[in-house]
Amino acid sequence: MATIYDIDAGGRAPALEAREVSVFYGAKEAVRRVSLVVPANKVVALIGPSGCGKSTLLRCFNRMNDLVAGARVEGEVEFRGKNLYDADVDPVEVRRRIGMVFQKPNPFPKSIYENTAFGPRINGFEGNLDELVEESLRKAALWDEVQDRLNESAYALSGGQQQRLCIARTLAVKPEIVLMDEPASALDPLATQRIEELIYELKKDYTIIIVTHNMQQAARISDYTAFLYMGDLIEYGPTESIFTNPREDRTEAYVTGRFG
Amino acid sequence: MSEHASPLGGSHSARDRRRRALGTLFAFLCGVATLVGVASLAVLLWDLAVDGFPSLDGRFLTSFASRMPERAGVKAALAGSVWLLGLTALIAFPVSVAAAIYLEEYARRSWATRLIQLNIANLAGVPSIVYGILGLAVFVRTFGLGRSIISGALTLALLILPVIIMASQEAIRAVPSSIREAAYGLGATRWQVVSTQVLPMAMPGILTGTILALSRAIGETAPLIMVGAVGFIAFTPKGLGDPFTVLPLQIYNWISRPQAEFHALAAAGILVLLILLLTMNAAAIILRNRYQTHR
Numbered sequence: 001m002a003t004i005y006d007i008d009a010g011g012r013a014p015a016l017e018a019r020e021v022s023v024f025y026g027a028k029e030a031v032r033r034v035s036l037v038v039p040a041n042k043v044v045a046l047i048g049p050s051g052c053g054k055s056t057l058l059r060c061f062n063r064m065n066d067l068v069a070g071a072r073v074e075g076e077v078e079f080r081g082k083n084l085y086d087a088d089v090d091p092v093e094v095r096r097r098i099g100m101v102f103q104k105p106n107p108f109p110k111s112i113y114e115n116t117a118f119g120p121r122i123n124g125f126e127g128n129l130d131e132l133v134e135e136s137l138r139k140a141a142l143w144d145e146v147q148d149r150l151n152e153s154a155y156a157l158s159g160g161q162q163q164r165l166c167i168a169r170t171l172a173v174k175p176e177i178v179l180m181d182e183p184a185s186a187l188d189p190l191a192t193q194r195i196e197e198l199i200y201e202l203k204k205d206y207t208i209i210i211v212t213h214n215m216q217q218a219a220r221i222s223d224y225t226a227f228l229y230m231g232d233l234i235e236y237g238p239t240e241s242i243f244t245n246p247r248e249d250r251t252e253a254y255v256t257g258r259f260g
Numbered sequence: 261m262s263e264h265a266s267p268l269g270g271s272h273s274a275r276d277r278r279r280r281a282l283g284t285l286f287a288f289l290c291g292v293a294t295l296v297g298v299a300s301l302a303v304l305l306w307d308l309a310v311d312g313f314p315s316l317d318g319r320f321l322t323s324f325a326s327r328m329p330e331r332a333g334v335k336a337a338l339a340g341s342v343w344l345l346g347l348t349a350l351i352a353f354p355v356s357v358a359a360a361i362y363l364e365e366y367a368r369r370s371w372a373t374r375l376i377q378l379n380i381a382n383l384a385g386v387p388s389i390v391y392g393i394l395g396l397a398v399f400v401r402t403f404g405l406g407r408s409i410i411s412g413a414l415t416l417a418l419l420i421l422p423v424i425i426m427a428s429q430e431a432i433r434a435v436p437s438s439i440r441e442a443a444y445g446l447g448a449t450r451w452q453v454v455s456t457q458v459l460p461m462a463m464p465g466i467l468t469g470t471i472l473a474l475s476r477a478i479g480e481t482a483p484l485i486m487v488g489a490v491g492f493i494a495f496t497p498k499g500l501g502d503p504f505t506v507l508p509l510q511i512y513n514w515i516s517r518p519q520a521e522f523h524a525l526a527a528a529g530i531l532v533l534l535i536l537l538l539t540m541n542a543a544a545i546i547l548r549n550r551y552q553t554h555r
Contacts, residue, residue, distance in 0.1 A: 096446070104438060108442065122452045169446065
């Protein structure tokens with residue numbers, strides 16, 4: 001059985017709540033009946049060894065698994081009083097409100113400006129696009145570096161800059177929750193540090209759920225940590241408790257580096 | 261230091277020399293194999309140029325076919341080829357690209373799509389004369405389009421459809437899935453993902469495939485004879501229902517005459533066909549490069 005701590009959401013409604021979520025790839029059950037509450041304006045880290053289902057679980061939260069042939073999701077994910085998997089919910093709408101940043105920076109083969117403006121454009125944004133692009137790039141701490149070359153290709157940026165551009169691109173759609181799938185794993189330590197500082201800034205306005213391989217990173221940036229192992233949620237609670245005083249033996253073994 | 265260590269460039273044993281000689285020999289043989297193709301093309305072009313150039317002038321391009329070699333030209337055939345190719349491209353391109361998009365982006369992987377896939381691959385290998393028979397039965401007779409340029413274009417479009425579909429599928433498949441995920445993750449619909457990201461990135465490959473397929477179509481003779489392209493015609497097509505001839509057919513017609521003058525005309529006709537082909541390929545390359553730099 002999993003150990004789930006009482007989560008104090010500060011009297012506010014949680015940003016997201018997963019109930020008994022299972023994911024199947026064909027006959028294989030990649031995630032097994034996971035339930036967890038994500039408080040608003042907090043950073044939640046999903047940790048665990050490779051193949052434990054943490055990325056798969058993350059992709060349930062904005063219905064990205066719909067795009068994987070043969071993937072099937074059971075259970076409920078409640079967002080704003082509504083189950084994301086209800087028949088009348090449009091996955092496109094879900095992804096607009098719950099954005100995602102991927103493991104490898106994946107800018108479009110377009111200019112920095114066009115990358116940032118893509119989301120608003122396809123969503124029929126009718127305001128001042130220049131302002132929105134600047135605001136998004138500022139939020140992603142990239143504006144100062146690119147303001148003079150907005151029309152250059154995004155591919156001319158460094159890996160860390162590309163990832164911040166991808167974050168800016170996600171923010172430009174004005175999501176409520178940002179999902180991050182190992183956003184710094186392809187970056188060098190300095191670029192990683194900048195992303196981490198950015199995440200700390202972003203939680204003022206957004207709820208962030210981040211998958212990470214890097215336990216130090218989870219300890220540094222997250223408020224809550226969920227430890228998954230072989231598709232099961234083993235322990236979920238305040239990050240400090242998980243890292244300093246885990247209640248489950250497997251959690252302790254993992255966070256102290258005895259396996260993983 | 262180990263006792264085997266020796267300075268660079270110091271090893272010249274017999275085995276080493278033999279190994280190197282084999283490498284050189286292999287490179288030489290590959291070079292010869294390449295030359296076979298290049299040399300035969302050069303000889304062919306040279307032979308054609310010698311025979312054809314004297315006849316290749318303004319009059320040749322602006323005259324219709326004639327019984328008298330000194331008054332005969334390729335005007336009707338050239339116009340027919342250009343018309344036919346344009347129509348074929350107009351029909352085949354949208355249909356093929358749509359089919360490729362459907363197969364790659366929309367269709368679920370099932371035995372049905374695999375069967376369709378297999379059939380498309382097989383169709384690409386069907387001899388062109390078979391398409392001619394199909395065109396005759398379906399377009400000329402059943403649809404009542406007659407022995408017209410539109411019948412010819414529809415037949416050629418069918419002929420090159422599988423080639424363009426396969427090339428387009430390949431190009432679409434080469435678009436990294438991370439780009440699709442990025443677009444979906446921003447709340448793009450499937451259509452928006454395809455139209456704003458996948459198609460623009462796949463377009464250079466799709467265009468290349470299309471041009472290559474059209475290059476095949478421009479040299480086709482057999483299916484066009486089946487749908488009734490005529491060997492002798494004294495006007496250019498004005499509409500879709502007009503009879504027509506094409507360059508390969510005109511060339512074939514001249515070659516089969518006994519007089520040597522007509523053989524020179526045939527050589528000139530081949531030069532026109534080759535120039536048309538090279539122009540098309542050049543256009544494709546320019547188009548492709550422009551697409552690539554304007555992203």
